[in-house]
Amino acid sequence: MNPAEPQVITIMPRSNRERRDQYESHKLVKRLRRLAGQAIADFDMIGEGDKVMACLSGGKDSYAMLDILLHLRSRAPVAFDIVAVNLDQKQPGFPEHVLPEYLTALGVPFHIENQDTYSIVKRVIPEGKTMCSLCSRLRRGVLYRVAQELGATRIALGHHRDDILQTFFLNLFYGGKLKSMPPKLVSDDGRNVVIRPLAYCEERDLEAYAELRRFPIIPCTLCGSQENLKRKEVKAMLREWEKRHPGRVESLFTGLQNVIPTHLLDRELVDFSAIRATGTPVPDGDTAFDVE
Ligand code: SF4
Numbered sequence: 272m273n274p275a276e277p278q279v280i281t282i283m284p285r286s287n288r289e290r291r292d293q294y295e296s297h298k299l300v301k302r303l304r305r306l307a308g309q310a311i312a313d314f315d316m317i318g319e320g321d322k323v324m325a326c327l328s329g330g331k332d333s334y335a336m337l338d339i340l341l342h343l344r345s346r347a348p349v350a351f352d353i354v355a356v357n358l359d360q361k362q363p364g365f366p367e368h369v370l371p372e373y374l375t376a377l378g379v380p381f382h383i384e385n386q387d388t389y390s391i392v393k394r395v396i397p398e399g400k401t402m403c404s405l406c407s408r409l410r411r412g413v414l415y416r417v418a419q420e421l422g423a424t425r426i427a428l429g430h431h432r433d434d435i436l437q438t439f440f441l442n443l444f445y446g447g448k449l450k451s452m453p454p455k456l457v458s459d460d461g462r463n464v465v466i467r468p469l470a471y472c473e474e475r476d477l478e479a480y481a482e483l484r485r486f487p488i489i490p491c492t493l494c495g496s497q498e499n500l501k502r503k504e505v506k507a508m509l510r511e512w513e514k515r516h517p518g519r520v521e522s523l524f525t526g527l528q529n530v531i532p533t534h535l536l537d538r539e540l541v542d543f544s545a546i547r548a549t550g551t552p553v554p555d556g557d558t559a560f561d562v563e
Contacts, residue, residue: 324423329489331481332429
């Protein structure tokens with residue numbers, strides 16, 4: 272082409288499909304930001320002057336959490352800091368350049384903690400058994416220490432709604448407890464406040480978000496651990512329920528936010544021996560199942 276010739280740029284009309292995809296992506300981004308903002312507000316997760324340590328594993332959820340937190344901070348009514356932290360557990364094949372490059376490009380302060388928990392787990396857990404539980408415990412301990420060293424006042428983890436529900440059923444099926452992962456809690460060592468800003472977000476939305484934002488995902492299973500089969504089973508159970516009974520999972524999650532201790536059997540929560548007829552009607556007093 273003659274360089275003197277004016278270049279004609281043809282703008283192709285966008286197809287309906289492209290337009291629809293763009294619209295859906297826009298809705299997805301807005302929904303995730305709204306839900307994270309809502310969870311942060313509902314559970315009073317972050318306040319003025321907090322320093323939030325965003326734990327980044329290289330998985331889709333933690334990337335999404337950091338991304339959403341950075342956006343929310345730019346519009347938040349309170350000022351807070353964010354520092355991203357990754358624990359390099361020295362798993363064979365861990366691409367240690369990926370996160371520093373990503374975080375540098377993002378312009379967010381970060382810290383990479385190098386600690387070979389992989390060797391400990393390999394030494395302690397017999398071959399072929401799942402290593403995740405010990406691995407996570409060791410990781411937690413290191414992260415709690417790092418939070419203190421960095422002066423963080425909040426430790427943010429990327430667990431989402433489906434993690435919370437799965438944990439609830441794992442505790443119920445295998446531990447005989449009504450217990451899950453709270454969106455905000457004090458850590459085991461009593462020195463840190465842990466928050467889960469994605470507590471209201473659905474995993475499938477986070478999967479779509481990771482694809483949309485093209486996060487450089489690092490698979491957790493590089494270590495070669497067996498997957499936690501019980502968690503996998505519970506996940507499949509919830510997916511199947513949702514397929515066969517749309518809305519059921521949402522109802523379960525709503526249920527976790529509507530606990531009625533008087534209608535359970537926990538004598539620690541209710542002093543049943545103190546129960547007396549008061550003569551005053553109690554709405555739903557003896558209704559066992561509210562929606563027939
Ligand atoms: S898959 Fe490997 S790195 Fe991930 S939690 Fe389990 S043992 Fe740890």
